[in-house]
Amino acid sequence: MAMFVHLTSAANAQRIRRSGIRAASRGQGSVRGVYCFPVLPSYTLTHQWLRELARFGSRGGLVAVHVRLDDDQHVLVGRYTDRTRDAQSTVPAAEAVRRIAALDDPRGWEVFVPRAIRPREVHRIRTAPQAVGWRYWPDAHGVRPCTCFGCRVRGEYGARRLRERLPHPLDGPPPPAEVLLARVAAAGDPGDPAMLREALHWFGMRRRGPLAQLTRLAAHPDLGVRKDLVWAVARWSTPGVADLLDGLADDLHPDVREAVEAFRESQ
Known part of the structure; x- marks a missing residue:
């Protein structure tokens, strides 16, 4: 059995224990399913998506849902940038774990299960520290953030102060x-x-x-x-x-x- 972790809002924990994880996300080719990541020896790499997902809000913080899938369950595996190019590969779950574990730098990689996760496949749900992982993209740390109209996220924590500190020559903040x-x-x-x-x-x-x-x-x-x-x-x-x-x-x-x-x- 292959073990994966799915990060979600703490408000969903009771529903997931009762009914599993809904196929609410869209993957490559607009297929509905669930995003997750293999459980690796490195705690930080296993939960690398936490800070990025937290940017978009969550009630009560995020929790880690550990999921066990059959080794022969077909999943999509690849970097998040591969979705738009239809370049993610369909492989058995065990092969997805092997591929990601063998990478020198698995940051930004993901596994997509093209269906809902059944309640019996949920192994456990536990709290997770809220300050693990990268934001924006894996190598964003130390890079000046872009405050253009297309990149910024309205309502994001600290967004107004960031725009005032690093005003974009074309995209603001706008004059009164x-x-x-x-x-x-x-x-x-x-x-x-x-x-x-x-x-x-x-x-x-x-x-x-x-x-x-x-x-x-x-x-x-x-x-x-x-x-x-x-x-x-x-x-x-x-x-x-x-x-x-x-x-x-x-x-x-x-x-x-x-x-x-x-x-x-x-x-």
């Missing part, structure tokens, strides 16, 4: 709304497209904004301004956004209409 509105006013009427698009870039990083002062830009003669207006306000929770998007959905230019359609399809 009053400063941005002053730039919009300084752009003139109908307004310099370059100045307006820069202001809309920063407005797009906010969760709410002064919609009434920007509505006039829906009739701006520059195509780029109207498209940027769509992406700047589309995710705002400010009342009136839906009405503004309805108007932009009837824009004369197809690029603006497609921008509205693309946002709505992504929701």
Whole structure:
């Protein structure tokens, strides 16, 4: 029998004891199943995913669920970066343990069981220290973190202080709304497209904004301004956004209409 560890929120412990582990994750090829890692002699390597998973929140911390699988149970094995390239290999569970144990550096490797884990396969559930393993990627320690809009995680612990300490030249933190509105006013009427698009870039990083002062830009003669207006306000929770998007959905230019359609399809 091959032994693996699955890390999950402590709030799931009672349900797992009763019903096993649900196939709630998606692996290579969008197959549903359960991620886990072999139990190795090194405690740190066995629980290497703990800090990375903790970044995304857990109720009561994380616990380690030890799972016993038949040696001939087929699983997917590979590095986490292999999922997107469909490069993970399908092998028996015993072979997955052998492959990972033989690696000089197994950090970032994972095993995916393409089904739910049955209650009888759960060997034990125990608490685990919450400060073991790597974050972001295995060799991230000592590397300056990226604070761009695509890399940062909203609501992550310390994220605001990190953005203030290491501001990204293009992605913030954004200037206050009053400063941005002053730039919009300084752009003139109908307004310099370059100045307006820069202001809309920063407005797009906010969760709410002064919609009434920007509505006039829906009739701006520059195509780029109207498209940027769509992406700047589309995710705002400010009342009136839906009405503004309805108007932009009837824009004369197809690029603006497609921008509205693309946002709505992504929701």
